Amino acid sequence: MAHSSNVVYLRIVLWSLLSISIVLACRGENPRNSAGSNTIEAKRDYESINRGQQLFQEQCGFCHRANSTAYHAGPGLKGILKKPRLPTSNYPATVENILKQLKNPYKEMPSFQHLTDEELSLLIAYLNTL
Numbered sequence: 001m002a003h004s005s006n007v008v009y010l011r012i013v014l015w016s017l018l019s020i021s022i023v024l025a026c027r028g029e030n031p032r033n034s035a036g037s038n039t040i041e042a043k044r045d046y047e048s049i050n051r052g053q054q055l056f057q058e059q060c061g062f063c064h065r066a067n068s069t070a071y072h073a074g075p076g077l078k079g080i081l082k083k084p085r086l087p088t089s090n091y092p093a094t095v096e097n098i099l100k101q102l103k104n105p106y107k108e109m110p111s112f113q114h115l116t117d118e119e120l121s122l123l124i125a126y127l128n129t130l
């Protein structure tokens, strides 16, 4: 009897360790999704996406291709928010890190600090569709 209750006890301990590590692993995957100053409203409506596309063509299209990942004057941004990592910095591909790139670029890209929160959210609406 003593032996089988030890086995049950061991199983409980192992299951607890397993669930704790699953919880920790999930939390570790999205460390940058917590609310911070670099968050904006996520828009998904057709009009926002269209206006975002226009802004992209005016402000970003000179250096970035939207329909490929080939490097032009900057990396092609196709699938930018669908991949795990940003192309040059290799930071996690989150909205927050893209907003950081626009304010404080990683290397040679000019800063887009002048864009309003509204314009940023339209751009993100469009980048989400690439």
Ligand code: HEC
Binding pocket: 056, 059, 060, 061, 062, 063, 064, 073, 074, 075, 077, 080, 086, 087, 088, 089, 090, 091, 098, 101, 102, 105, 106, 107, 108, 109, 110, 112, 123
């Ligand atoms: C004058 C050229 C130029 C323009 C205009 C430009 N970029 Fe960039 N972009 C770059 C370069 C070069 C890089 C490579 C990283 C760096 O130098 O900071 C880059 C990198 C990026 C990255 C990836 C950053 C990373 O961490 O890997 C994103 C996202 C991005 N640009 C978005 C934009 C958006 C959105 C716009 C328009 C608002 C824009 N860029 C306008 C040149 C440009």
